[in-house]
Amino acid sequence: MAGTNNFLPLMLDLSGRKIVIFGGGSVGERKAELFCGCADTVVVSLEFSERLQELGASGQVRLLRLDLSAAADFELKEIISGAFLVIPATSSSELNRKITDIAGESDILINQVDALGNVVIPSVIKRGDLVIGISTLGHSPAVSKYTRMQIEGVITPAYSYMIRLQDELRSYLKLHVKEQRKRKALLWKVLESEMVWNGFSESYEKAAENAYSIISDNLG
Structure with missing residues (x-):
């Protein structure tokens, strides 16, 4: 063993x-x-x-x-x-x-x-391309289940949309921003934006619109 x-x-x-x-x-x-x-x-x-x-x-x-x-x-x-x-x-x-x-x-x-x-084999949470595995190595299935329930309350389906948006923005920024450090900073601004996260509740397009607005403001 x-x-x-x-x-x-x-x-x-x-x-x-x-x-x-x-x-x-x-x-x-x-x-x-x-x-x-x-x-x-x-x-x-x-x-x-x-x-x-x-x-x-x-x-x-x-x-x-x-x-x-x-x-x-x-x-x-x-x-x-x-x-x-x-x-x-x-x-x-x-x-x-x-x-x-x-x-x-x-x-x-x-x-x-x-x-x-x-x-x-862990307890698995999937939100699109976001995959989270939870395990106590068999010592406490109850703690594993409890932890999963807690995480599921935080990791909403919007996370899968954010992954899709971040991937889209990375491709866009590689064409328009030469400096990797600046690209990273812009992606984090979007990731930490309450306006973008709230936009997902309306539609992906609304969140994307808010994200590109943030990038535009910071590039100008």
Whole structure:
């Protein structure tokens, strides 16, 4: 087991990566919902929740029906072959440990739902291109959830619009302002402008109008 001091938060491109989730219940469903939009997600179980069946029918995940309690080791090894990440999420701790051991033999990353594996999946907040991960490394799911609720109250959907606006302004300023330090200062003026943030409540266009007005005033 990895030491808790060795964990480092990273953003990974999972395009084309194979994620194998064992267990078709609520936990497996939650994990599949998280990964299905960015990776080749396979869920293995004898039975699947209604939502997982919907995801399977729409092609968002691949469902593999198998009685895991009776599956031989070679079958499990075959299923996880080529996987980037394995998630044992069955209702049996013994079965989860067995899957973990088999995946570990192949140096495959493991996210354990009933123990601390070598991958911790954080609680995720997404606001467009702004992604925030929250984790207590399994020590307190309640604190993790509480922290997420607090952050969600502050990080409004307007943040995704500000990212879009800042990206637009960066391109504009690169054409009109040679000095990088000045470009940075102008972007911060926009970022800290209450007028711009309030403009998003009306429309993106209104906020952008306010932002370009700030830039114009400071360039003149």
